[in-house]
Amino acid sequence: MTIGQRIAQKRKELGLSQEALGSKLGVSRQSIYKWEADSALPEVDKLIALSRLFGVSVGWLLGVEEPPEADAAPAETGGGLTEAQLKMVEEIAGRYIAAQPSPRKRRRWPWVLAAAALCLVLFHLFDRLDRMNGQYVNLQNSLYRVESSVYGQIGSLSNRVEEILKAQNSLVADCGVELEAVDLAANTVTFSAYAVPKTYVEGMAVEFLAENGETASDRLGSVGEEGPNQRFSATLSIPLTDHITLSALLVPPDGTRQTQLLDQFEGLYSASLPQVEVNSDLMWMDLEDSTLVLNASSHERYVYIREVTPADASLTAAVANIRVGLFKNQKLAAWAEPCEKPDSFHGFEEFDFYQLPELRLSLTPADTVQVAAVVTDIYGRVTVSQDVPYILDESGDALTWPDSSETDPDPAHWQYGG
Numbered sequence: 001m002t003i004g005q006r007i008a009q010k011r012k013e014l015g016l017s018q019e020a021l022g023s024k025l026g027v028s029r030q031s032i033y034k035w036e037a038d039s040a041l042p043e044v045d046k047l048i049a050l051s052r053l054f055g056v057s058v059g060w061l062l063g064v065e066e067p068p069e070a071d072a073a074p075a076e077t078g079g080g081l082t083e084a085q086l087k088m089v090e091e092i093a094g095r096y097i098a099a100q101p102s103p104r105k106r107r108r109w110p111w112v113l114a115a116a117a118l119c120l121v122l123f124h125l126f127d128r129l130d131r132m133n134g135q136y137v138n139l140q141n142s143l144y145r146v147e148s149s150v151y152g153q154i155g156s157l158s159n160r161v162e163e164i165l166k167a168q169n170s171l172v173a174d175c176g177v178e179l180e181a182v183d184l185a186a187n188t189v190t191f192s193a194y195a196v197p198k199t200y201v202e203g204m205a206v207e208f209l210a211e212n213g214e215t216a217s218d219r220l221g222s223v224g225e226e227g228p229n230q231r232f233s234a235t236l237s238i239p240l241t242d243h244i245t246l247s248a249l250l251v252p253p254d255g256t257r258q259t260q261l262l263d264q265f266e267g268l269y270s271a272s273l274p275q276v277e278v279n280s281d282l283m284w285m286d287l288e289d290s291t292l293v294l295n296a297s298s299h300e301r302y303v304y305i306r307e308v309t310p311a312d313a314s315l316t317a318a319v320a321n322i323r324v325g326l327f328k329n330q331k332l333a334a335w336a337e338p339c340e341k342p343d344s345f346h347g348f349e350e351f352d353f354y355q356l357p358e359l360r361l362s363l364t365p366a367d368t369v370q371v372a373a374v375v376t377d378i379y380g381r382v383t384v385s386q387d388v389p390y391i392l393d394e395s396g397d398a399l400t401w402p403d404s405s406e407t408d409p410d411p412a413h414w415q416y417g418g
Helices: 003-013 018-025 031-038 044-054 059-064 083-098 105-167 268-272
Strands: 173-184 186-198 205-211 219-223 226-227 231-239 243-251 258-266 275-280 291-294 302-308 319-328 329-334 335-337 352-357 361-364 367-375 382-386
Touching: 003 031, 003 059, 018 031, 018 044, 044 059, 044 105, 173 268, 173 319, 186 205, 186 243, 186 258, 186 367, 219 231, 219 275, 231 243, 231 302, 243 268, 275 319, 275 367, 275 382, 319 361, 329 361
Parallel strands: none
Antiparallel strands: 173 186, 186 231, 205 219, 205 243, 226 231, 243 258, 275 302, 291 361, 302 352, 319 329, 319 367, 335 352, 367 382
């Protein structure tokens, strides 16, 4: 097995989804996907964390040693050796004694002493190897911390330089933008903005602009009201999208116009849509002559999903309806039906389960196949949440991960019959 397959195997044995495992390790679901797809390797500290979580050695995860036997648990004897190590010492000593010529009666004790000495040497050898392994892990962790510290300092310095350059080139001495309200029923968002010109001239005007990056008609302007200390402010409402830019247009009495970027907001529309995690086991299916076969006994027919609560739940709309289906090239192949949690799934109480129908779906190397949920919120807006898209491997006998795992939530790019 590859490293990714070992991680996936142990994750499933613990009843963890990719997102749940990522949460325990402090990484994203995307990172877990890349590890299991063997398109990226976990960093040293994450390998150590995985080994502790799964109860296996780092060597087993890397494929350089066999999994420990059940009786080789980490419970140590008073001398620091595991039960497995003591048995190894006894076996080596036994073989050493058995290989010697049958001693005469009067020479029995020298052989016993030699065996005891050998056991003592092996004991110290194992103990030293254990200490060396611990020192190696500590060294790796230290190197990782140093590397992280260096990168952090470089990033902090770069950000500081960028802030200084922005301040030097800015047209305003002070500015700010606040998100005031989101009206999901009207699909609009309202901002309050202010700006204090760096060079103020009597009679100067400031116009605030909001653009959502879609059409010219969605560019809104509002003349700012001048307050104390040459502080201009305004309130703007604009259609809610994922790319919104707010700027200040400074107009002195001579009519020249200069634009100052105030702030940019990314992903507001997507954040307002319900978030659903979709999981399936299609990856582990074998194919018959490049045909995906789901029969009555196929464990891979089950799909398990759950709603994900975002950090700011006040911005997210509630779910009105969820439909789960199997898609080929983002075109519906079959809808799944809600079902009870199968007995074979342990620890998935927070998930809702669906079952795909029995079917045969032919595939070519150019095709993708995946499970997705078509989610409609209470305002009638639709988004598509999906599991990883799979493709045929070179042999045509199994599914594998694609080079890219990017998802496409735009319902306009999916065909599912409305």
